[in-house]
Amino acid sequence: MTDFDVIIIGAGPAGATAGLFCKRFGLDYLILDNPEQPSQMTLATEIENYPAFERISGTELLKKMKNKLNIKEEKVVNLEIKKDKKIVTTERTQDEAKTVIVATGASHRKAGIKGEAEFLGKGVSYCASCDGMFFKGKDVIVWGGGDSALSSAIYLQNIGCKVTIVHRRQQLRAAKALVDKAKKLGIKFALGRTIKQISGKKLVERIIFDNNEQTKCSAVFICIGEVPVVELAKKAGVQTDENGFIIVDAYQQTNIDGVFAAGDVTITPLRQIITAAADGAKAAFAVYRYLEERK
Amino acid sequence: MIKIEILKTKNCPHCDPATEIVKRVTKKSKGVEVIETYLESPGGAAKALMFGVESVPTILINEKIAFVGVPEEAKLERAIKKAGEKNEETS
Numbered sequence: 001m002t003d004f005d006v007i008i009i010g011a012g013p014a015g016a017t018a019g020l021f022c023k024r025f026g027l028d029y030l031i032l033d034n035p036e037q038p039s040q041m042t043l044a045t046e047i048e049n050y051p052a053f054e055r056i057s058g059t060e061l062l063k064k065m066k067n068k069l070n071i072k073e074e075k076v077v078n079l080e081i082k083k084d085k086k087i088v089t090t091e092r093t094q095d096e097a098k099t100v101i102v103a104t105g106a107s108h109r110k111a112g113i114k115g116e117a118e119f120l121g122k123g124v125s126y127c128a129s130c131d132g133m134f135f136k137g138k139d140v141i142v143w144g145g146g147d148s149a150l151s152s153a154i155y156l157q158n159i160g161c162k163v164t165i166v167h168r169r170q171q172l173r174a175a176k177a178l179v180d181k182a183k184k185l186g187i188k189f190a191l192g193r194t195i196k197q198i199s200g201k202k203l204v205e206r207i208i209f210d211n212n213e214q215t216k217c218s219a220v221f222i223c224i225g226e227v228p229v230v231e232l233a234k235k236a237g238v239q240t241d242e243n244g245f246i247i248v249d250a251y252q253q254t255n256i257d258g259v260f261a262a263g264d265v266t267i268t269p270l271r272q273i274i275t276a277a278a279d280g281a282k283a284a285f286a287v288y289r290y291l292e293e294r295k
Numbered sequence: 296m297i298k299i300e301i302l303k304t305k306n307c308p309h310c311d312p313a314t315e316i317v318k319r320v321t322k323k324s325k326g327v328e329v330i331e332t333y334l335e336s337p338g339g340a341a342k343a344l345m346f347g348v349e350s351v352p353t354i355l356i357n358e359k360i361a362f363v364g365v366p367e368e369a370k371l372e373r374a375i376k377k378a379g380e381k382n383e384e385t386s
Binding site for chain 1: 304306307308309310312315316334335343347348349350351352353363364365366367368369
């Protein structure tokens with residue numbers, strides 16, 4: 001068991017940036033990266049809104065962020081809070097720290113409709129960059145109206161899929177630049193529509209809307225938002241809002257002394273790579289300040 | 296011999312983490328062969344067709360689909376153990 005100043009749980013943009021700043025503050029830190037849950041940013045095939053990079057993939061940007069940091073690829077299974085120490089247990093080891101930064105991010109939201117689980121891997125996907133290549137030349141549905149849905153749709157159309165975006169509202173939430181690009185590429189839109197079922201024999205063959213209209217397709221890429229990964233933190237007593245996101249103050253401090261949180265897992269008004277990275281930097285500063293005050 | 300084949304693509308962000316887990320779990324195992332197959336290659340494309348693969352990473356254990364997506368370490372360990380026991384029964 002090693003005693004650290006801070007253990008950072010999660011190695012997405014928030015966790016990695018927290019690590020970088022902790023390193024620069026001279027703190028003894030460890031980042032724990034769950035290999036079973038890669039950061040959501042790795043799903044982005046093209047990032048065009050991260051300063052200093054005209055265009056870069058999420059995987060490449062994260063690789064740069066994680067460069068030369070102290071990262072252990074182990075899944076955390078328990079977080080125990082004691083008065084002056086936090087005990088973090090992974091599947092293989094146990095470490096102690098004076099403070100913890102929870103940067104566990106978010107995972108894709110499931111739609112919970114008929115056919116979604118049944119056709120997972122048979123036409124239902126949450127990852128366009130993973131599975132898009134199987135549907136070149138075929139009709140595919142991208143379900144969602146945010147940045148990730150539009151980015152996925154653009155990627156799929158660019159590799160040769162025939163994309164229709166389905167969104168339950170008349171207005172898309174995504175950035176105008178992405179919407180304009182999608183329109184320019186000839187992507188079709190079905191707005192104000194809700195999918196109630198994904199159907200087929202062995203593979204996805206169609207979607208059924210709530211008014212029972214049907215549209216033929218070979219795949220449905222579901223990009224309808226995120227749910228925070230908070231089970232560990234909640235179990236340890238960290239307070240969340242009604243949607244499950246961790247409540248933090250301006251210094252990323254949670255309700256528990258010495259426990260900080262950063263990135264998509266927190267109550268942030270904007271969930272972008274740049275905001276997650278900034279949260280990570282603030283959390284690292286807060287840890288530094290916290291430890292200095294107690295010297 | 297247990298054969299584990301990871302069907303993956305170059306653009307897939309989940310494929311390398313899945314490969315790392317397979318390699319870590321099988322590191323100390325004797326009699327386990329790990330193969331990485333990129334579906335962009337002609338052989339890989341044929342394999343995807345043969346198994347009806349429409350999602351990556353897909354992990355085959357002894358030529359049967361065992362996992363779609365990044366496997367949990369504990370589940371992968373159990374699946375490998377089971378495959379080993381099956382091999383012993385049939386040998």
